[in-house]
Amino acid sequence: MSDGENKPEGPWQVAAGTTGNARFGTLVRNLRERSGLSPQQLADQAGVHVSFVRGIERGAQAPSLARARPLLACMKEQERIRWLENGPYDLVLRDPKIGRDVAFEFKAKVRGQNRRPDSGPVAVLNAMSEVLLPAMQQLRDELGIGPPVAEAGAGQASSDALLGTEQPPSSPGVGDASFGRVVRLLAAADGATLSRVERLLREGSRGPDLSS
Structure with missing residues (x-):
């Protein structure tokens, strides 16, 4: 396999209004469904509101890195999830549909950094x-x-x-x-x-x- 085939897709930025946010949401939904969880069950296990889960999956909600960690920790296929502590990305998720890793960087590292001024x-x-x-x-x-x-x-x-x-x-x-x-x-x-x-x-x- 060539170096190009080994390189992850991306990196995509997880931030409000970005294509990367929608890409992340699609993979979260895939992980949740393959884990046999409903949006409500995932929300209960992660300690978040169900609208937060649905918003992420639609690409309408941009989670911070700190809030994405407990969410992904509830998934069964942990071999598809890889967090990188020292870059060059924050997260790598395996996309089973294309058989390739997808890299993500979170604009917000902690809760609240993604919030817009008019969303309080x-x-x-x-x-x-x-x-x-x-x-x-x-x-x-x-x-x-x-x-x-x-x-x-x-x-x-x-x-x-x-x-x-x-x-x-x-x-x-x-x-x-x-x-x-x-x-x-x-x-x-x-x-x-x-x-x-x-x-x-x-x-x-x-x-x-x-x-x-």
């Missing part, structure tokens, strides 16, 4: 409120039940409304762009933020008490 908890809640509060208000209006979701008037939905504080005005209407932004923010959010959003959705879905 406040940004997530703001984006969620732009979509959810108008929809909840519309539903209440159609059913003729309960008080307004946001007392400050139409279109004034924000994370402050969700948290019970003052509502600054925001643009009315909900479009595809708003939904897309919510999905991107949720994919980049950490476990604590996702838990807060889940609680928000549960509380918002209960509606008023009509038993009396």
Whole structure:
């Protein structure tokens, strides 16, 4: 076998919005499926949220090196996984479909380095409120039940409304762009933020008490 055939494919960079991130996600999914694990089972074993696993596999979530290690440690085919402590890459994964190693470098070495400025908890809640509060208000209006979701008037939905504080005005209407932004923010959010959003959705879905 020639030196060219021995050389790994890549190296690919694992970072948000890169082709390497999608390449890494494809191999993670292949490893998970060959390990007989569902996304939820892998998430439970690795101690992460299932949306994090699904985001990685779609190429929408870019894990740090520190978070990728416990994830890959759950896979059965450990002979396909090789971490390099002293370069020239961070990780080499064997792709069984092409019978070749694939090299990866992680842009973020520790958790949080991949996070974009607009992906924090406040940004997530703001984006969620732009979509959810108008929809909840519309539903209440159609059913003729309960008080307004946001007392400050139409279109004034924000994370402050969700948290019970003052509502600054925001643009009315909900479009595809708003939904897309919510999905991107949720994919980049950490476990604590996702838990807060889940609680928000549960509380918002209960509606008023009509038993009396």
